[in-house]
Amino acid sequence: MTPLPRRAPRIAALVLALFGIGLQECSSAQRRSSSDITSSRQDSDGLEIVRWTTTQDTSKLEGILIGFQKRPVMNPLATESLLQEGFFTAIVDQKDLPLIREKLGPSPIDIHTALGTLLNWREVFQRQIPQGQALAVNGATRIIASEILEMIARGWTTPTESGGCFQLEIVTSLVATSVAQEGMFGRADRPRGMPIINTAIETCLQPDEVLIVLPANQGPFKSGRGPGSEAGLPPTAGRFLLGESADLQGKETSMKGVTLLAFVPHISSSIQPIRIPAAAVGSN
Numbered sequence: 001m002t003p004l005p006r007r008a009p010r011i012a013a014l015v016l017a018l019f020g021i022g023l024q025e026c027s028s029a030q031r032r033s034s035s036d037i038t039s040s041r042q043d044s045d046g047l048e049i050v051r052w053t054t055t056q057d058t059s060k061l062e063g064i065l066i067g068f069q070k071r072p073v074m075n076p077l078a079t080e081s082l083l084q085e086g087f088f089t090a091i092v093d094q095k096d097l098p099l100i101r102e103k104l105g106p107s108p109i110d111i112h113t114a115l116g117t118l119l120n121w122r123e124v125f126q127r128q129i130p131q132g133q134a135l136a137v138n139g140a141t142r143i144i145a146s147e148i149l150e151m152i153a154r155g156w157t158t159p160t161e162s163g164g165c166f167q168l169e170i171v172t173s174l175v176a177t178s179v180a181q182e183g184m185f186g187r188a189d190r191p192r193g194m195p196i197i198n199t200a201i202e203t204c205l206q207p208d209e210v211l212i213v214l215p216a217n218q219g220p221f222k223s224g225r226g227p228g229s230e231a232g233l234p235p236t237a238g239r240f241l242l243g244e245s246a247d248l249q250g251k252e253t254s255m256k257g258v259t260l261l262a263f264v265p266h267i268s269s270s271i272q273p274i275r276i277p278a279a280a281v282g283s284n
Contacts, residue, residue, distance in 0.1 A: 045157040046116035047166065049124060050262040052101065053109035058088075058217040058243070058258055064103050065090040065212060073203050073211065081198035084139070085172075086238025088216040089201060094208050094264065104260070118154040121191045124170070125261060126150035127241050128177075134234035137174075138197050141234050146177045149241050151213075152191050157267050158204060165204035166265030168211060172199040172237050196237050211263040215243040 054061070065088070073079065073089045082089065092100065101110075115122060129135070129144040136142075155168040175193030205211060215238045235243060242259040 044116070044266060045166075045268050046114060046266050047118060047153070047155050047168070048264040048266060049113045049115060050097075050264060051109060051111040051113070051125070052104055052260045052262070053257040054104040054106075054260070055257045056105055058215055061104075061214055061258060061260070062088055062217055064100065065092065065214070068092040068096050068100055070209060073201065078198075078200075082201065083216050084236070085137075085196060085199050086216050086218060086236025086240070086243075087172075087199065087201070088214050088238075090212050091203070091205070091209050092212060094210050097210060097262065097264075100212075109257075109259075115153075117156050119156060121152045121154050124151045124153045125241065125259070126175075129240070133240075135240060136234045136236045144174070148175045148177055148193075149173075149237060150175055150193070151241060151261075153263070155265075157265075160204075163207070164267050165206050166267055167204045168202070168263060168265070170201040170213070170263075171195045172241065199237060205263070205265040207265065207267045209265070212260055213242070213263070214260040215239045215241070215258060218243075 056064075069090045070093055071091055073091050074082070079089070127149050129147050129149055131145060133144045134141050135144055135149075149172065151170060151172045153168065153170045155166055157164050158167045171191055173191050173193035173195045179192060201211070201213070203211060216236070218233065218236060218239045242261070244257070
């Protein structure tokens with residue numbers, strides 16, 4: 001009997017080897033594709049908003065954030081005006097966010113929303129104002145009828161000498177319910193509704209910074225009707241908007257708590273300056 005040629009096993013082995021190489025190349029391509037997607041996400045500019053709710057007292061929350069504060073948000077006069085309208089702000093380091101979150105205690109709400117670049121005003125948070133609700137606005141009491149209190153923001157990446165920062169602008173407005181239901185966004189230079197004076201926040205966040213906004217501590221005041229007598233003030237805009245939690249549509253909910261909003265910038269690496277190692281500079 002004529003023996004069969006032994007080339008078949010060799011051919012089979014060659015085919016398997018080539019097939020294995022193909023699988024490796026395919027796998028490598030998939031890994032490169034995944035890393036490219038991750039890289040492209042990291043290189044995208046925009047704004048992320050983190051919403052936390054806690055039952056901690058506002059005075060304690062202010063103390064926590066003061067301990068982590070990296071720099072003032074605005075000048076002292078603007079900061080004081082903002083406090084009078086019920087908003088407390090702090091700029092902290094991004095790396096401290098997990099520890100800050102831990103100090104807030106158990107939270108029933110922890111929501112992350114990516115908004116991207118905001119060339120036009122965009123609603124960040126809103127709350128329906130009950131009919132006849134009194135608000136302290138710019139030092140005067142205002143009785144509200146069929147309106148929504150909303151915080152809006154816009155922002156974009158701005159080149160700087162050090163690389164880049166995220167220019168962020170925030171304002172709180174009173175908006176008629178009929179206008180809000182139409183779902184109309186304000187133009188880039190004009191928020192919808194009536195912006196409340198002294199609620200504007202403007203800062204340029206560095207890549208490692210986060211702006212946190214929460215209701216300022218608002219205690220009772222002396223009513224003047226007797227020694228030690230106290231009465232509750234009408235809530236300020238900040239206290240009403242963020243002082244009691246609402247659902248995602250801004251409607252009343254049985255769950256009460258303080259809402260904190262963290263504005264997290266994302267700045268692409270392409271805008272950051274190229275850092276040359278000191279050794280390379282010295283060798284020139």
